[in-house]
Amino acid sequence: MTNQKPSIxxxxxxxxxxxxxxxxxxxxxxxxxxxxxxxxxxETPTLENLSVLMGxxxxxxxxxxxxxxxxxxxxxxxxxQDLEAGSKKAAYKLSEKGLRYDLTVPFARYVVMxxxxxxxxxxxxxIQPVWRADRPQKGRYREFYQCDADVVGTDSLLCEAEIVAMxxxxxxxxxxxxxxxxxxxxxxLTGIAETIGAAGLEGPLFVAIDKLDKIGKExxxxxxxxxxxxxxxxxxxxxxxRPLSSNRExxxxxxxxxxASPTGQRGVEELAKLWRFIKQMGLNEKKIQLDISLARGLxxxxxxxxxxxxxxxxxxxxxxxxxxxxxxxDNLTESFGLKGVSGVGISFGVDRIYDVMEELGLxxxxxxxxxxxxxxxxxxxxxxxxxxxxxxxxxxxxxAEMYPDATKLKKQLDYADRKRIPFVVLIGSEEMKSGQLSxxxxxxxxxxxxxxxxxxxxxxxxxxxxV
RNA sequence: GAUGGUGUAGCUCAGUUGGUUAGAGCGCCAGAUUGUGGUUCUGGAGGUCGCGGGUUCGAGACCCGUCAUUGUCCCCA
Numbered sequence: 452m453t454n455q456k457p458s459i460x461x462x463x464x465x466x467x468x469x470x471x472x473x474x475x476x477x478x479x480x481x482x483x484x485x486x487x488x489x490x491x492x493x494e495t496p497t498l499e500n501l502s503v504l505m506g507x508x509x510x511x512x513x514x515x516x517x518x519x520x521x522x523x524x525x526x527x528x529x530x531x532q533d534l535e536a537g538s539k540k541a542a543y544k545l546s547e548k549g550l551r552y553d554l555t556v557p558f559a560r561y562v563v564m565x566x567x568x569x570x571x572x573x574x575x576x577x578i579q580p581v582w583r584a585d586r587p588q589k590g591r592y593r594e595f596y597q598c599d600a601d602v603v604g605t606d607s608l609l610c611e612a613e614i615v616a617m618x619x620x621x622x623x624x625x626x627x628x629x630x631x632x633x634x635x636x637x638x639x640l641t642g643i644a645e646t647i648g649a650a651g652l653e654g655p656l657f658v659a660i661d662k663l664d665k666i667g668k669e670x671x672x673x674x675x676x677x678x679x680x681x682x683x684x685x686x687x688x689x690x691x692x693r694p695l696s697s698n699r700e701x702x703x704x705x706x707x708x709x710x711a712s713p714t715g716q717r718g719v720e721e722l723a724k725l726w727r728f729i730k731q732m733g734l735n736e737k738k739i740q741l742d743i744s745l746a747r748g749l750x751x752x753x754x755x756x757x758x759x760x761x762x763x764x765x766x767x768x769x770x771x772x773x774x775x776x777x778x779x780x781d782n783l784t785e786s787f788g789l790k791g792v793s794g795v796g797i798s799f800g801v802d803r804i805y806d807v808m809e810e811l812g813l814x815x816x817x818x819x820x821x822x823x824x825x826x827x828x829x830x831x832x833x834x835x836x837x838x839x840x841x842x843x844x845x846x847x848x849x850x851a852e853m854y855p856d857a858t859k860l861k862k863q864l865d866y867a868d869r870k871r872i873p874f875v876v877l878i879g880s881e882e883m884k885s886g887q888l889s890x891x892x893x894x895x896x897x898x899x900x901x902x903x904x905x906x907x908x909x910x911x912x913x914x915x916x917x918v
Numbered sequence: 919g920a921u922g923g924u925g926u927a928g929c930u931c932a933g934u935u936g937g938u939u940a941g942a943g944c945g946c947c948a949g950a951u952u953g954u955g956g957u958u959c960u961g962g963a964g965g966u967c968g969c970g971g972g973u974u975c976g977a978g979a980c981c982c983g984u985c986a987u988u989g990u991c992c993c994c995a
Contacts, residue, residue, distance in 0.1 A: 456968090461987065511993060553995090581995085586919095588989065595995065658993085747994090773995065800995035829953075864955035879953060893955070 462593030470805075472818035474596075477801050477808070478578060480624045481598045484617050485576035490600045493575040495557040498548045507556050507786075509750045515583045518546035550582035554599040555751075555783065555796060562603055562794075563787040571604030571792075578801075590771040590803050599777075601796030603784070608721060611755045611779065612728030614797045618759055618775060619734055621799060626813040629762035630774075632738055635745040636722050637752050637778070639705065642715015643743070646708065647687035649680055656680070657746035660691060664744065668692045691743055698726065698741045705743065721754060747776060754779030757797060761807045769810060774803045824910070825867045825875045826853035827860060833878045840876075840903050849910050867893055876906060 459465065466474060504516055525545050533544045551557050554577045562569065578598045587593055600617065602610045615632065622630050640660075644653045655678040659671050671692075672685055690708050695701070702723060709715030722741065729736065747756045756778035761769040777797035784792045808814055824844055826837045837853055844851040854863045860877075867875050877889040877898075887900040890909070901909075 458986080509993095515993085583994075585993070588994095591994070597995070771995095776995070798995070803995060827953090860953050861951080861955070866955085868955040875955090877953075881953090889953090891954075896955085898954080 460593065462587035462591075464592065464594075468821075469819050472820060473808075473814050474801060474805060476814065476818050477625065477804055478596075478598070481621055481799055481801075482576070482578065484620045484624065485598075485600045487620075488574070488600070488613055488617055490574040490576040493558065493561065493577045494579060495551065495554070495561055495577070497550060497580075499551050499557055499560070501543065501547055501549045503560050503787075504549050504552055504556060507751065507783075508552055512552065515585050516552055517550040517582045517584050518542055519548045519550065520546055521548075551579075552583060553581050554579060554597050554798065555601065555780070558599070558601055558796075559603075559783040559794070560787055562792065563784050563789045566789055569604075572602050572607075572610075573604055574600070574602045576600040590806055592802055596801040598799040598801060599796055600798075601794050603792050603794035606754075606779075606781075606793040608724045608755075609728055610795045611725050612732055614757065614777060614795065615725075615729055615739065616732055616734055617797065618757070619738070621775075622759070625804065625808065627761050627804075627807065627811070629766075630738055631740055631760050631762055631768065633740050633742040633745045633758045633760070634722070634725070635741065635743055635756050636718040636754055637756060638714050638718030638721065638754065639709065639743055640718075640746060642709040642712035642718055643688070643691065645712040646715060647680075647684040649684045652678075652680065654750075660688075660744045661746035663691070695740060695742060698736070698739070701741045701743070702726075718754075725755060747778065751780040751783050752778040753781040754793075755795065761811070763811060769807050771803050771806050771810070773800075774807055775799045819871070820850070821870055822850050822852045822872045823874060824849050824851040824906075825863070825870075825872045826851065827863050827875060827877045827879075828854040828857045829860075829879045830857050833857075833880075833883065836883050837876075837878045840878075843903070844907065844910075847907050847910065849907070864891075864893075874910075876903075 498519060501516070501518065505513055508515070529541070529544045533541050558575065558577060562573065576599060578596065580594050580596050582594050584593060585591070600614075602613075615634075618630075618632050622628075640657055641653055644650050644656050649656060656675070659674045659678065662674075663671050675685055675688075676682075690704060693704070702719065705719050706716075709719060729739065745756060745758055747758060757776055758773045759775035760773050761771070763769045775797060777795070779793065779795040781793045783794060784790075826841050826844075828834055828837070834853070834857065841851055841853050854866065864875065866872075873893055875891045875893060877891060882888045882900075885900075886902055888903055888906060889898055889900050890906050891898040
């Protein structure tokens with residue numbers, strides 16, 4: 452091996468101690484809220500069989516799956532014809548496993564495999580990385596973490612309402628005071644497609660109108676025309692371009708507009724019921740917006756859909772994309788052989804939340820976990836004297852370490868300074884003789900002598916103050 | 919899949935119409951200070967200028983190719 456500059460694959464990142472402190476801060480807040488709402492933890496393997504993953508995220512999704520080369524002789528049984536069929540088709544001869552693409556599908560797989568033992572309705576949360584082989588951009592990575600919470604085994608809209616409540620709590624506990632939770636329902640979108648005479652064209656319709664807030668009315672119409680929607684359909688679609696108004700007004704308009712579509716009517720009813728729950732739970736309705744142009748990409752949603760964006764100073768959404776999204780899916784377990792299990796879930800994107808919080812300056816100071824007490828190392832004798840004390844400090848619950856080499860004190864203190872260790876115990880010949888140790892406060896620079904017991908005593912006090 | 923930008927010291931970057939020995943700041947190491955960090959001062963180390971080819975008397979700079987990286991579109995967290 453020649454000398455090579457080390458690197459990591461694009462779209463992936465290392466997380467150093469400072470970043471980890473902040474990321475764990477986010478994870479902890481989300482986990483706490485999930486647990487408070489009765490969700491239980493689940494982890495699934497990094498690798499799933501491709502048969503589990505394929506075909507569940509649309510055609511694009513299949514291409515974004517990371518496929519793992521079969522172990523052993525992966526060319527075994529591969530014919531020249533297979534290779535001639537092109538890399539896309541040949542890939543499935545060479546690979547039968549892939550990296551998980553999201554947490555919902557593995558969860559559905561788990562539910563089906565364990566249906567006999569689970570207590571329904573089953574609530575689980577899952578915090579793990581997922582992988583997507585797409586082109587990285589700002590706020591988009593190839594490896595990123597998702598924090599999912601789902602309920603399966605009930606179609607009660609109370610679950611949707613609880614998701615709305617959890618979004619409020621998570622945002623609140625992270626200090627993201629200003630956010631917008633957009634809600635829509637796939638049945639409404641289906642109803643719209645039926646109403647404008649474009650039933651069956653939901654896919655392209657959703658994709659186009661989802662861009663409304665990004666590219667505007669004209670471009671959306673243009674795209675629809677290109678995708679084969681008739682002028683008549685586009686004319687009937689006009690109500691969707693009305694500016695967002697009060698939720699109540701939107702309801703009334705919708706009811707009117709979609710009166711001829713039973714599916715649409717059901718969507719409106721579901722939304723109305725969800726809104727009643729939201730009111731009964733006393734949630735802040737100002738942050739919730741019914742937005743009939745919200746579509747979301749994942750094809751498996753069948754009912755309510757959610758999306759959360761952070762709002763920055765001046766009421767402008769933070770340009771990082773949505774930080775959370777979710778919805779209801781009725782048929783996810785069906786393709787694994789279990790019918791009639793409806794589920795609804797939410798997912799927070801930690802990486803984007805991190806970027807948002809960084810941009811808005813919402814992280815508390817000094818979350819980095821570090822040593823609280825450093826023992827200096829003068830020589831072998833002092834080292835032997837200090838080792839039992841070091842262990843006592845640790846037993847007392849103090850994050851402590853001893854400098855491993857008997858180098859110059861300057862270097863040891865420099866180390867403490869860089870690592871932001873707040874206290875240093877100096878033990879040399881004088882301290883050993885008298886039993887009076889020198890405790891140096893690195894913040895103030897002050898130094899006092901005291902017996903070791905008193906050092907520990909100090910820390911009890913300081914711990915309460917979160918040194 | 920389409921399309922822009924950027925690759926020079928550990929990091930962030932400068933480098934004039936192509937012209938001598940490629941620079942700065944920060945960081946690193948040592949000393950001033952043999953038991954005292956953060957400040958200061960002094961000294962020092964560190965570069966196949968992403969890689970390959972071409973133009974030229976001469977290339978970090980210009981041309982071609984290539985790789986890496988970053989952003990945008992599509993799509994998505």
